[in-house]
Amino acid sequence: MQLLIKKARIIDPASSFNGKLQDILIEDGRIKKIGASLRPDAPSGQVQVLEQPGLHVSPGWVDLFAHFCDPGMEYREDIRSGSLAAAAGGYTDVMLIPDTSPCLQSKAQITYVLDRARPFPVSIHPIGAVSRSLEGSSLAEMYEMHQSGAVAFSDGLHPIQSSGLLLKALQYVKAFEGTIIQLPDDTSISRHGLMHEGIHSTRLGMPGKPALAEDILVQRDIELTRYAGSKIHFTGISTRKSIALIAAAKKEGLAVSCSVTPYHLLLTDAALEQYDSNLKVNPPLRNNDDVQALREAVENGTVDCIATHHLPRDRDSKQKEFEYAGEGMIGLESCFGLLREALPGLSADRLAQLLGGRARELFGLPSATLQEDAPACLTFFDPEKEWVFDREALRSKSANTPFLGRTLKGKPLGIYNKQQLHLLNP
Numbered sequence: 001m002q003l004l005i006k007k008a009r010i011i012d013p014a015s016s017f018n019g020k021l022q023d024i025l026i027e028d029g030r031i032k033k034i035g036a037s038l039r040p041d042a043p044s045g046q047v048q049v050l051e052q053p054g055l056h057v058s059p060g061w062v063d064l065f066a067h068f069c070d071p072g073m074e075y076r077e078d079i080r081s082g083s084l085a086a087a088a089g090g091y092t093d094v095m096l097i098p099d100t101s102p103c104l105q106s107k108a109q110i111t112y113v114l115d116r117a118r119p120f121p122v123s124i125h126p127i128g129a130v131s132r133s134l135e136g137s138s139l140a141e142m143y144e145m146h147q148s149g150a151v152a153f154s155d156g157l158h159p160i161q162s163s164g165l166l167l168k169a170l171q172y173v174k175a176f177e178g179t180i181i182q183l184p185d186d187t188s189i190s191r192h193g194l195m196h197e198g199i200h201s202t203r204l205g206m207p208g209k210p211a212l213a214e215d216i217l218v219q220r221d222i223e224l225t226r227y228a229g230s231k232i233h234f235t236g237i238s239t240r241k242s243i244a245l246i247a248a249a250k251k252e253g254l255a256v257s258c259s260v261t262p263y264h265l266l267l268t269d270a271a272l273e274q275y276d277s278n279l280k281v282n283p284p285l286r287n288n289d290d291v292q293a294l295r296e297a298v299e300n301g302t303v304d305c306i307a308t309h310h311l312p313r314d315r316d317s318k319q320k321e322f323e324y325a326g327e328g329m330i331g332l333e334s335c336f337g338l339l340r341e342a343l344p345g346l347s348a349d350r351l352a353q354l355l356g357g358r359a360r361e362l363f364g365l366p367s368a369t370l371q372e373d374a375p376a377c378l379t380f381f382d383p384e385k386e387w388v389f390d391r392e393a394l395r396s397k398s399a400n401t402p403f404l405g406r407t408l409k410g411k412p413l414g415i416y417n418k419q420q421l422h423l424l425n426p
Helices: 079-088 107-117 142-148 163-174 199-204 212-228 240-252 262-266 269-274 288-300 335-342 348-363
Strands: 002-010 021-027 030-035 047-050 056-059 061-066 091-096 123-128 152-154 180-182 231-235 255-260 378-389 406-417 420-423
Touching: 047 420, 056 348, 061 079, 061 231, 061 348, 079 091, 079 107, 079 406, 091 348, 091 378, 091 406, 107 123, 107 142, 123 142, 142 163, 163 180, 163 212, 163 231, 199 269, 212 231, 212 240, 212 255, 240 255, 240 288, 255 262, 255 288, 255 348, 262 288, 262 335, 335 348, 335 378, 335 406, 348 378
Parallel strands: 002 047, 002 056, 061 091, 091 123, 123 152, 152 180, 180 231, 231 255
Antiparallel strands: 002 021, 021 030, 056 378, 378 406, 406 420
C-alpha cells in the first residue's frame, strides 16, 4: 500500500528538503521518494492520496509527560482514548508517567502498557517509577524496567523530596545513560498552597505556593546532578529563577534539560480570579514576570521541549470547591494552538524542535526525519488554520480544560505512524 502526500511544506531542520513544497511517496512504512509532481508506481487501488490547502508535514511530535490513567483509573482515560487524543493533537509519540494504580514500577507493568498500546497509531513510551510505590523512600527496579522498555524514570506527580534518594537514582541510571525527570516542587514549602503566592492569592484569600518551592528544588537537583555526573530533565518549569538556574547549568555543560507547558506560557495567576478549578494546576500559574521569562527562554533555546502535562480528571474531581478540586488539565488536543497563541512569532523550525526533535534526542527515542528511505513517522498540520476547540474536538474521556470554546490558530491535521494514517476531519 502506498501513500502519496501532495504539495506539502516540509518542516524538518535535519532534512535537505526543509522549507520546500514537495510531494512525498510512502510505501510499507518508509519514505520511498520526495520530489515535485510525483506519481505512484502501484496500482490505483493500492494508493491513497493526501492533498489539502495549507498542508505542512514534520517529523512526528513527542509529548514527554502525559497521564493515560491505565491501569487503575480507566474512567478518566485509558490507553486507547489517550492514544486517540494524542493523534488528534498531532502526536506520534507519548511518554506516560508512572502514576497509575498500581504504579509503573516493574517489568510486568511496563510490558502491560506496551502490549496495550501496540494496536494504536501512537507509539507509547512508559516512564518507570524512581521509587517503590512512588513513596520516595526506596529505589524501584529501574534497570529491569529499562530492559523492558522504560525510556526514562520519574516519580511523576510526586516530586522526589529526598536528596539521598535522588542522588542514588541519578548514580544508578548513569550505568545505562538513563534520565531522571523531575517535577520541581518542595512540598514542605508548598504543601498547603492552592495557587501562586502573590497579589492575586492575597486578594482571593487563598493560601499560596511561593516560587521558592520550585526554585530551591531546581537548585538542589542541579547540584546533585553535577555531583553524580548524570542526566536530569525538569518539566513544568514555571519561574524566572528556575529558568536562570537551568540556563547557567547548561552553560556549565551539565546534562540538564527542561520543558514547559503551553498554559504556563499563555496564562498568569490573574486568570484564577474566576475561581475556575480547571486552572488549578501544579506548578501553579505564575505572575506576568515569570510568564515573560518562560517565553524568552523558549525563544532563546533554554527550554528544550513543550510538555502538555495531559492530566485527565473526571467531572466530580473538578466540579467542586476550588480547595478540594483535583489538580491538572488535559492538553494533548489543544497544545499546538495554545503554543501558537502564546508565541505566534516562533519559526516553523523551532516549533519542530520543541514539539519533537529535541525530545527524541534527550530520551533516545527512535529518530524521525523527512529523508528518502527513512521510516515514515509524520505529523500533518496547518499553522494558519483557525478552528474552535470544542467538545467535538475532544478524543479524551475527560474534559477538564479551561479552553473549551476558544478559537485557536494552528491546527493538527493528523499523523502517519506505525504504517497507519490517522486523519482528522477538516
